[in-house]
Every structure is written in C-alpha cells, then in structure tokens.
Amino acid sequence: MSTRSAAVLASGTANAAKMFVAALAFTSAYVGFSAYSNASSAPEPVRTVTLSARELPITAPAQASTTVPAAAKAGEVIVSILAGGEAGCAKSYVARSVVTAQSPAQTVSYGWRLARWSAATKTWRTYIVNYDGFAGGSETVEWRPRVSGNPGWYRVELRVGDAKVVKSDRFQVSC
The missing domain is CATH 1.20.5 (Single alpha-helices involved in coiled-coils or other helix-helix interfaces)
Structure with missing residues (x-):
C-alpha cells in the first residue's frame, strides 16, 4: 500500500x-x-475644430439701465442691462413686471426663468430659475439674473400661479 x-x-x-x-x-x-x-x-x-455661427437679427437689444428704471406693466416683462462696468462676458440684467393679486388677502407666488435659445434643439432651454412671492395687492416685481461667459440669445419668462407665462423679447448676450 x-x-x-x-x-x-x-x-x-x-x-x-x-x-x-x-x-x-x-x-x-x-x-x-x-x-x-x-x-x-x-x-x-x-x-483643430473650426466653429461657425449664424447671425440672427436683434429683435430687442437690452438697454443699459440708468437711475430711472424702465416702467413695468402688468402682462409684460421688461429686461434692461445693469450698468456697472463688469468685465468680459459677465453681464447683470434686471427684469421687471407688475403682478396683481386677485384679492387683497391672496398670497401670490411667482417664478422667473431665464431661458437660452438652443440652436441644436430649436427650443428655449432653462438657464436660471428663481421663485418668490408676496401677500395681497399689486407689486412691481424684479429679478436680477447674471450671465457669465455664455454668449447667446436669451429671454426672461414670468409665471404667476396657474396663469399664462409672460415672456420678454429675446436679447443677445455677447462678449
């Protein structure tokens, strides 16, 4: 074994x-x-990549804001560029509108949206949003979005509750 x-x-x-x-x-x-x-x-x-751009006509260029703010109206959004000497592509804007509550005791919620035009999808795409509100009455509301280093076509949209979205004219941000 x-x-x-x-x-x-x-x-x-x-x-x-x-x-x-x-x-x-x-x-x-x-x-x-x-x-x-x-x-x-x-x-x-x-x-090496060569980029090309298509030029679009300006429908409403943003105007530099002076000491007197642009008059806002209900049902319309006015956009102005803030004068402040920001260098390069950093630009601040002010968007204004008038929002009125249906009754003096009602709380109003609203939302701002800065939309940027996408040539690839042929749609307005959200760039920045902001939400706010107030209690009763009527108020001139404003929002100060800032665009930094992203040239293109933009517009500001305001939505109050379930009401129809109010849109500004488009404006161009360039360096």
Whole structure:
C-alpha cells in the first residue's frame, strides 16, 4: 500500500508543479503584454475644430439701465442691462413686471426663468430659475439674473400661479 501512496503522492506533486509553472507563465505573459501596451501608447494627435455661427437679427437689444428704471406693466416683462462696468462676458440684467393679486388677502407666488435659445434643439432651454412671492395687492416685481461667459440669445419668462407665462423679447448676450 505504501508504494501506491508514494505513486499518488509523486503524481500529485508533478501535477502541482505543472500547475505552478503554467500559472507563472500566464502571469509573466500578462505582465509583459501590459507593459508592451503601455509603452507603445502614444498621445493622440491634436485636432483643430473650426466653429461657425449664424447671425440672427436683434429683435430687442437690452438697454443699459440708468437711475430711472424702465416702467413695468402688468402682462409684460421688461429686461434692461445693469450698468456697472463688469468685465468680459459677465453681464447683470434686471427684469421687471407688475403682478396683481386677485384679492387683497391672496398670497401670490411667482417664478422667473431665464431661458437660452438652443440652436441644436430649436427650443428655449432653462438657464436660471428663481421663485418668490408676496401677500395681497399689486407689486412691481424684479429679478436680477447674471450671465457669465455664455454668449447667446436669451429671454426672461414670468409665471404667476396657474396663469399664462409672460415672456420678454429675446436679447443677445455677447462678449
């Protein structure tokens, strides 16, 4: 029986040695291939992209605000650029409108939306939003959005409760 055990032990050791050599060969091949692929990788060449733009006519350019604010009316949003000497593409605007509550005891909630025209989707997409409100009566409401480094066509929209959205004329932000 001892010769049979010795034979099984010898063949098991031989199999283990073969498995060890195979694992070692696989590991060294993997490491060698990884080193080769890393060494042969070169940076991609620089690609030059030329952008083109289509010019649209200005329907209502934003006017610089002076000390007298633009007169606001119910059912219309007026947008003016704030004079302040901000450098580059950083521009602040003021949007005004008149909001009237249906009754003096009613609370009014409203929301502003600065929308930017997307030429890719041919839709107005939300750029900035702001929500506010007041209690009863009638108020001239204003919002001061800031556009920084993103030239394009914009408009301001005002939604009061469930009423129809009031939109300003579009205006262009440029550097």
